[in-house]
Amino acid sequence: MTTAVTGVPQAASDDPTYRILLIEDDLGDALLVEELLHDTGLRFTLTTRTTLAEARAELAGSPLDCVLLDLHLPDVSGIDAVTAVRRLAPHTAVIVLTGLSEDRAGTDAMAAGAQDYLVKGKVEADLLQRTLRYAVYRSQTERASAEAQAIRLRAEENARLERGLLPQPILDTSTVRVTSRYLPGAEMALLGGDFLDVVEGDDGLLHAVVGDVSGHGPDAAALGVCLRIAWRSLVLGGHRGDDLLHLMERILVAERGSQHLFATCTLLTLDQHAGTATLHLAGHHEPLLTTTEGTWELTAAHGIALGIVPEIRSWPSTVIPLPAAGALTLYTDGLTEGHNGTQSDRLGVEGLLALIVKLPTADPAAHVDLLIRETHALNAGRHTDDLAVLRLDWDGLPLRTG
Structure with missing residues (x-):
């Protein structure tokens, strides 16, 4: 030798x-x-x-x-x-x-x-x-x-998953502007189990969901697609609130098989005529509200994640009065669990809010893209969770007094 x-x-x-x-x-x-x-x-x-x-x-x-x-x-x-x-x-x-x-x-x-x-x-x-x-x-x-072939195949797989996880919003008469983004946690990775959707029901209300299936990879993604499609079908079928979440949980338990997967999600119903948003949190965090006065995290009652203890079925609702003009941002924890420019500190909601203050707010899509880019730059690749962001912008809701 x-x-x-x-x-x-x-x-x-x-x-x-x-x-x-x-x-x-x-x-x-x-x-x-x-x-x-x-x-x-x-x-x-x-x-x-x-x-x-x-x-x-x-x-x-x-x-x-x-x-x-x-x-x-x-x-x-x-x-x-x-x-x-x-x-x-x-x-x-x-x-x-x-x-x-x-x-x-x-x-x-x-x-x-x-x-x-x-x-x-x-x-x-x-x-x-x-x-x-x-x-x-x-x-x-x-x-x-x-490698080029692998990238092409991965892009095709992502495109198929994206059609399931990022559907086209169904908006009939609503004037709410919808901005959605979804990014895998790592370069060339498949989309994961995060999901989001927006539909306008026959009742004229705007319904939105953002969710996150535990785990990563194709099994989580498949369950995310299943829950997203189930949510849309159930909403269009007239199911609301805790009844809707109960049915989604039954579907999750049936579809996950022997795997111990669970899902968190936020349901939002926006009533443009009443000027309110109704929230149901299933193990998920609160949305952010943006007005001319700034951006802050809403306070809402919490319920249990889907699939943790199916017998509990506890998802209280919270009604939030909305300003005449503003925006609601729903997101998964891939946006906040990255690092805040250091090895030890997580960005968290406080760090995210501090970052939002520094960003221009004129164009919603550009704002979301810049926010994601800035959080990625701070994180520098140290955290690799998927992220989904859904922003709803409106103007002209009824003014609320008192």
């Missing part, structure tokens, strides 16, 4: 340094490969191992650009050797080293996933240089293509 590092004088300063692992049990052949690498003029680091077992740590952990693989190792040989290396280092270029008498070994190895092959005794420095450069380039291209 040897490790060698070289810096080649004739290589350009911006040339890459190739990280190479040689798996070769013949010390003479290993020395020859090392000498040829020096003659290529490439910058490289070389680690040599004599068996696949010895090479496992490097294959599984160390970042590598290329593996030079002898097909006849003491513990594995032939196509099995290529398959084992590709399994341990799927994004690393593999060049196999074959003997003079092995006519089909090289092509069979490429069919098994190797980028190229070289015949021992027929390798010169120029050939090794070209082969290594091309193999690494091809491997990097394949990896980039695979």
Whole structure:
């Protein structure tokens, strides 16, 4: 076992340094490969191992650009050797080293996933240089293509989930302006179990929901979609308040199966004629009210989250008088549970309110986008919960006196 590092004088300063692992049990052949690498003029680091077992740590952990693989190792040989290396280092270029008498070994190895092959005794420095450069380039291209495909598939999955979690509002006569945003907790992640919706009922009232299913991943997302669709169907069917929440809880318990998932949500009914908002909180936090005087968190009675103790069925209502013009913002805790620019302090509602004061409020959509961007900047990637934000803006509600 040897490790060698070289810096080649004739290589350009911006040339890459190739990280190479040689798996070769013949010390003479290993020395020859090392000498040829020096003659290529490439910058490289070389680690040599004599068996696949010895090479496992490097294959599984160390970042590598290329593996030079002898097909006849003491513990594995032939196509099995290529398959084992590709399994341990799927994004690393593999060049196999074959003997003079092995006519089909090289092509069979490429069919098994190797980028190229070289015949021992027929390798010169120029050939090794070209082969290594091309193999690494091809491997990097394949990896980039695979990543692009994964991103495309993830985008398609998110698009399908988004149609379920972020539906188009159903607004007939209402003049309330609706702004909604939904972001996964991590880059390239699937949407999670947060959900929101807005519909206008046949009674002329505007109904809204924001909710959050516990957990992450496809199971939480599927349950979030289910609850969102159930909420819309039940509201349009005339169910309201604690009756609506009871039916949603029954659906949650039936759909979650053996998983101990639960959901929090805020239900809001906005009566534009009466100038009031009625809240039902099921384990969720209060919305924010914005007026010309500022933004603050509303005070409302709390009920239990859905699915925690289904027998309780306790979701008291709170009626909030509304100003003639203003906005209500409902959100999931992904907006407040991130860090407040430090490692230890959470942003929380107080931090969120302090941040809102500094932001321009003229355009609701721009305000929500800027608020999300600022909370993400403060958090700096330390918290990875999904977030959903729903803002309702109105103007011209009845003036309330007394």
